[in-house]
Amino acid sequence: MKAVITVVGKDTVGILAKVAGVCAAANVNVEEVTQSILAGTFAMIMVVEISRCNVSFDQLQQQLAAAGEEKGVDVKVTRQELYDAMHHI
Amino acid sequence: MLDTKDILETIRMISDENLDVRTVTMGISLLDCADEDPRRACEKIYNKITTRAKNLVPVAEEISAAYGVPIVNKRISVTPIAMLLAGCKDPDPVEFAKTLDAAAKAVGVNFVGGFSALVQKGFSAGDRLLIESIPEALAQTDLVCSSINIGSTKAGINMDAVAMMGPIVRRAAEITAERNCIGPAKLVVFCNAPEDNPFMAGAFHGPGEPDCEIHVGVSGPGAVRAALAKQAEGMDLGQVAELVKRTAFKITRMGQLVGTLVSEKLGVPFGIVDLSLAPTPAQGDSVANVLEEMGLESCGCCGTTAALALLNDAVKKGGVMASNFVGGLSGAFIPVSEDAGMIAAAQCGSLSIEKLEAMTAVCSVGIDMVILPGDTPAEVISALIADEAAIGMVNSKTTAVRVIPAIGKEKGDILNFGGLLGWGPVMEINRFSPKKFISRGGRIPAPLQSLKN
Incomplete structure (x- = not known):
C-alpha cells in the first residue's frame, strides 16, 4: 500500500530529515523522493510504503502535519490511488 | 508513474480551489x-x-x-x-x-x-x-x-x-x-425529476432503484475557473471547451474513486456519479465566475446562455469518460444564494429571473434558491413553476423551481440562510397576473417528440 507525502512551503534546513524521521519512527519506508522549486515555492514529494506502518493512517497524518508546522511548511499524506485515478486513464 | 506536476496540481485543486466531493448520498x-x-x-x-x-x-x-x-x-x-x-x-x-x-x-x-x-x-x-x-x-x-x-x-x-x-x-x-x-x-x-439524484433538496430514492445504494455528487467550479484563469488566455471557444472537459475529467475521476471506495467499504452497490458543477457561497467556488472567466463582464449579460451551454456540455463530456455510471442531475447548477458570483450579478442588476429562466434551458437545473419579494402572490409562484416545467417537458430535461418568498421583505433587501444555503438579494418578478390561467387546472398534454423546432 503506497502513499504520497507532499511538502510545500518555504525551503529551510532540515525539512527532509524531519519528515524522514517521522517516517522512520512509524516504520514507513521511503521509496522515492523528488524535490523542486516551483515559482519560488519549495515542493518535495515522497512516495512511501505504508503496509508495515506501526501507527494508524490518522496518526501518521497528524504526526507529519505537526512536523511540517514546526518547520513552517504544509505536509500532507494521501493514498496513491487518488493521483492514479485523476491523472491516468 | 507519478508525475510531480500532477501531484501538485491535485493538491492545489483541493487546498486552493475548493475541489471536493460535494456529497456522498x-x-x-x-x-x-x-x-x-x-x-x-x-x-x-x-x-x-x-x-x-x-x-x-x-x-x-x-x-x-x-x-x-x-x-x-x-x-x-x-x-x-x-x-x-x-x-x-x-x-x-x-x-x-x-x-x-x-x-x-x-x-x-x-x-x-x-x-x-x-x-x-x-x-x-x-x-x-x-x-x-x-x-x-x-x-x-x-x-x-x-x-x-x-x-x-x-x-x-x-x-x-x-x-x-x-x-x-x-x-x-x-x-x-x-x-x-x-x-x-x-x-x-x-x-422530469431523476430518481437517483444525490443532491439536495431534490434527492429521493425512486421506486425503480435497488434496496440500498451509494451515489456521489462531484463539484469543482473553483477548479474549472482556476484552469480557465491560468490557461485560457488567447484560446478560442473550442479550446476553452476542451480545457473544461479535461478539468471535469479529473474532478469526476476523484468522485468515482471516492464513491467506489465508500460503496466497497459499506458493502452497498455503487449507484451513480452525478456530474455537476455545484457552487458554494465560498469566494471563487462559483459557476457565475466560470462564465465570467470565459469573457462575460457579469453573469446575466447577453452571451450568458451560450457560455453556460458550452460549460454544461463540456462538463458532461469530460465527466462521462471518467465514470462508469452517470445519473442524477448532471449539469452545472445555477442557484443564486449559493453562488457568490450569482449573488453579485443579482445585486448589480445584471442577472434577472427572466435570464435565469433562459439559462435553465441549457443547464441543470432551474430557478434555484431565488429569493422573491415577500408579497409575491401564490399564483405567480405557480405560474413560474409552470414555465419552468414547460421548458423541462419540451426539452426532455430536468427543470425545477426552488424559490423563497422573503416574508416582510422587498426588492433589494437581503435574506441570509447561513451555511451552504447562503444568502441573496430579493429579486423582482413580473407581477402581471396569471391567476385565471393557473386556476383552470387540468393537465397540459405531453408534447410531440418529433417535428422538433
Whole structure:
C-alpha cells in the first residue's frame, strides 16, 4: 500500500530529515523522493510504503502535519490511488 | 508513474480551489416499511435508516482522510413518503417527516431527502395529503427535504398540482418567517425529476432503484475557473471547451474513486456519479465566475446562455469518460444564494429571473434558491413553476423551481440562510397576473417528440 507525502512551503534546513524521521519512527519506508522549486515555492514529494506502518493512517497524518508546522511548511499524506485515478486513464 | 506536476496540481485543486466531493448520498428504499398502522410504519422507517446508514458518516470520513479529499456532505435519500402514506390508515405525514429527521440526526447526516410525491400525471392515495402537509413538515424538522414532481416529457404537466404548489411554497415561507423563511429552501418542484439524484433538496430514492445504494455528487467550479484563469488566455471557444472537459475529467475521476471506495467499504452497490458543477457561497467556488472567466463582464449579460451551454456540455463530456455510471442531475447548477458570483450579478442588476429562466434551458437545473419579494402572490409562484416545467417537458430535461418568498421583505433587501444555503438579494418578478390561467387546472398534454423546432 503506497502513499504520497507532499511538502510545500518555504525551503529551510532540515525539512527532509524531519519528515524522514517521522517516517522512520512509524516504520514507513521511503521509496522515492523528488524535490523542486516551483515559482519560488519549495515542493518535495515522497512516495512511501505504508503496509508495515506501526501507527494508524490518522496518526501518521497528524504526526507529519505537526512536523511540517514546526518547520513552517504544509505536509500532507494521501493514498496513491487518488493521483492514479485523476491523472491516468 | 507519478508525475510531480500532477501531484501538485491535485493538491492545489483541493487546498486552493475548493475541489471536493460535494456529497456522498445513500439511497435507501423504504418500500418494505409500508404498514397499515402509521406508528408501526414510522418505527420500521427509523429502524431501516439507522441500520442501513449506521456506518455511512464514519466510513465517508475515514476515506476522506486517507485520500485527502474533502467530502462536504453525507446524506440520505429515501423512497417518496407519499408511497408509504398510501397504504396507511389516517396517517399524519408530519409524523413521518419527524421520523426521517430523527433517523438522520441519529446517523449524523446533514440532510435526508424523500418527503416527496410523484404526481406528474395525477394524484394517487397519499399524494395530496403529503403535499398539504409540506409547510408543517418543513417547519417542524431540521434536516428533511421535500420534492414534488409535477410534470414530465411523457406525461405532460399536472396543472392541478402546479396550482397547489404556489400556495404551499408561500405557506412554507410564512410559517418559518422568523427563521429566515428556511421552509421553502428545503422544497423543490420538479419536472422530469431523476430518481437517483444525490443532491439536495431534490434527492429521493425512486421506486425503480435497488434496496440500498451509494451515489456521489462531484463539484469543482473553483477548479474549472482556476484552469480557465491560468490557461485560457488567447484560446478560442473550442479550446476553452476542451480545457473544461479535461478539468471535469479529473474532478469526476476523484468522485468515482471516492464513491467506489465508500460503496466497497459499506458493502452497498455503487449507484451513480452525478456530474455537476455545484457552487458554494465560498469566494471563487462559483459557476457565475466560470462564465465570467470565459469573457462575460457579469453573469446575466447577453452571451450568458451560450457560455453556460458550452460549460454544461463540456462538463458532461469530460465527466462521462471518467465514470462508469452517470445519473442524477448532471449539469452545472445555477442557484443564486449559493453562488457568490450569482449573488453579485443579482445585486448589480445584471442577472434577472427572466435570464435565469433562459439559462435553465441549457443547464441543470432551474430557478434555484431565488429569493422573491415577500408579497409575491401564490399564483405567480405557480405560474413560474409552470414555465419552468414547460421548458423541462419540451426539452426532455430536468427543470425545477426552488424559490423563497422573503416574508416582510422587498426588492433589494437581503435574506441570509447561513451555511451552504447562503444568502441573496430579493429579486423582482413580473407581477402581471396569471391567476385565471393557473386556476383552470387540468393537465397540459405531453408534447410531440418529433417535428422538433
